[in-house]
Amino acid sequence: MNVSMHVNGERREYDVEPRTLLVHYLRDVVGLTGTNIGCDTSSCGACTVLVGGESVKSCTMLAVQADGCQITTIEGLADGDQMHPMQEAFREHHGLQCGYCTPGMVMAAVSLLVEHPDPTETEVREGLEGNLCRCTGYHNIVKAVLAAAQTPLASAV
Amino acid sequence: MIPAAFDYRRAQSVDEAVGLLTEHGEDAKLLAGGHSLLPLMKLRLAAPSVLVDIGRLSDLSYVRANGDTVAIGALTRHRDLEISSVLHEHVPLLAHVAGQVGDPQVRHRGTIGGSLAHGDPASDLPAACLALGATFTMVGPQGEREIEAADFFQGFLETALGPDEVLTEIRVPKADGAGWSFQKFNRRAQDWAIVGVAAVAGSRPGIGLVNMGSVPLRATAVEAALAAGASASEAAAHAADGLDPPEDLNASPEYRRHLVRVLVRRALEEAGAA
Numbered sequence A: 001m002n003v004s005m006h007v008n009g010e011r012r013e014y015d016v017e018p019r020t021l022l023v024h025y026l027r028d029v030v031g032l033t034g035t036n037i038g039c040d041t042s043s044c045g046a047c048t049v050l051v052g053g054e055s056v057k058s059c060t061m062l063a064v065q066a067d068g069c070q071i072t073t074i075e076g077l078a079d080g081d082q083m084h085p086m087q088e089a090f091r092e093h094h095g096l097q098c099g100y101c102t103p104g105m106v107m108a109a110v111s112l113l114v115e116h117p118d119p120t121e122t123e124v125r126e127g128l129e130g131n132l133c134r135c136t137g138y139h140n141i142v143k144a145v146l147a148a149a150q151t152p153l154a155s156a157v
Numbered sequence B: 001m002i003p004a005a006f007d008y009r010r011a012q013s014v015d016e017a018v019g020l021l022t023e024h025g026e027d028a029k030l031l032a033g034g035h036s037l038l039p040l041m042k043l044r045l046a047a048p049s050v051l052v053d054i055g056r057l058s059d060l061s062y063v064r065a066n067g068d069t070v071a072i073g074a075l076t077r078h079r080d081l082e083i084s085s086v087l088h089e090h091v092p093l094l095a096h097v098a099g100q101v102g103d104p105q106v107r108h109r110g111t112i113g114g115s116l117a118h119g120d121p122a123s124d125l126p127a128a129c130l131a132l133g134a135t136f137t138m139v140g141p142q143g144e145r146e147i148e149a150a151d152f153f154q155g156f157l158e159t160a161l162g163p164d165e166v167l168t169e170i171r172v173p174k175a176d177g178a179g180w181s182f183q184k185f186n187r188r189a190q191d192w193a194i195v196g197v198a199a200v201a202g203s204r205p206g207i208g209l210v211n212m213g214s215v216p217l218r219a220t221a222v223e224a225a226l227a228a229g230a231s232a233s234e235a236a237a238h239a240a241d242g243l244d245p246p247e248d249l250n251a252s253p254e255y256r257r258h259l260v261r262v263l264v265r266r267a268l269e270e271a272g273a274a
């Protein structure tokens, strides 16, 4: 069936099976492979994208459920060569090692700042509880998000 | 993992949803937020041949104070409950419990109606609705009917909902100023409760239990002990009476019986229920 959505501001329209998951629509149909699949069972958050500005696990949503929605993926954050403040903060504070969790972590963090513009450390840790990282021990991710919160536009998409 | 193929139908109204369910019978399933159903479909533990999407029935997403009760639309997402000022004023337990479900991503999609209709004994909101003495409205081909939360949960993942019925509204008595507590015991962030306890004090006291049997349960033995004048710790000693909790990777039945006595005592003390 026909499913159209705005992905990173661009209208995309494709004919897909109703059972197509949003993450497969984004990766395999639209061709944006920045969104990773980790667990594929709604647990790890690697597949997190924004739907209408809110974090969602795209492995647990059908593309048809996002029909007509505004989707933001990791590719949609930077402005040309200018990284998004959240990406900048992850780089600055060493918030990644292997990088596998990073696209989802960054998207979850952007959504977190929309809901908690000036979060406490506890709010950051709890707000990222849907995202697993096997490398960093989370400490530098938390530092990065706290730092990003102090820069303007860190929750902008 | 990709679900088995199905026909997708998007309902524009409750009546249309009921019509589609009636037309397709047992092969059809409602889809709300999809955060219980889609994981099951991906694992092929569920394979409905028709999905009736009610996720866009935005007129079923609301929280309204209405006389002595608060009325909640079945399509209200966990996140909207968590931040509802009406709930914070009149039923803070429910806002708090919604904020403990899963993680932010889950709360952005999952709905209270889906959580109740799924009927999972490990879910948080059913126990809260039991403690609060909620009433549910369902609409089917014969029209509307109401049911008490205490009569709704009938077996493992089985509720009083017929295959052609839609849960539309949850009504909860206002509990302004009443003490309350939610004890969710788990080992990892984001997890379901190994055991959970929702308690509300005040004029309509109630205690709901998470993961202590094949259905979400009311702690009737504790409620009876409290009514007879028992202290929090005396009443909590009855928390596992007559219950047959599940065994899984996280806990043995014996451990769950121990946990529930401890958590009920903490909940009663925090709620000031005894």
Ligand SMILES: Cc1cc2nc3c(=O)[nH]c(=O)nc-3n(C[C@H](O)[C@H](O)[C@H](O)COP(=O)(O)OP(=O)(O)OC[C@H]3O[C@@H](n4cnc5c(N)ncnc54)[C@H](O)[C@@H]3O)c2cc1C
Residues within 6 Å of the ligand: A041, A042, A043, A060, B029, B030, B031, B032, B033, B034, B035, B036, B037, B038, B039, B074, B075, B100, B101, B102, B103, B106, B109, B110, B111, B112, B113, B114, B115, B116, B117, B118, B122, B123, B124, B125, B161, B165, B166, B167, B168, B190, B191, B192, B193
């Ligand atoms: C990673 C993860 C962690 C989670 N952690 C928790 C947790 O800690 N605690 C907890 O309580 N829950 C947890 N959940 C479950 C979550 O709360 C689900 O959102 C909720 O149980 C189902 O709501 P839904 O709207 O997504 O329903 P769906 O998945 O769309 O539907 C669930 C079932 O209910 C039926 N249904 C849905 N709406 C209606 C209706 N209005 N009328 C009749 N039938 C209906 C559907 O047909 C289906 O059978 C978790 C889920 C995930 C994926």
Ligand code: FES
Residues within 6 Å of the ligand: A036, A037, A038, A039, A040, A041, A042, A043, A044, A045, A046, A047, A048, A057, A058, A059, A060
């Ligand atoms: S891949 Fe979606 S949550 Fe892990």
Ligand code: FES
Residues within 6 Å of the ligand: A095, A096, A097, A098, A099, A100, A101, A102, A132, A133, A134, A135, A136
């Ligand atoms: S950086 Fe490797 S999983 Fe997070």
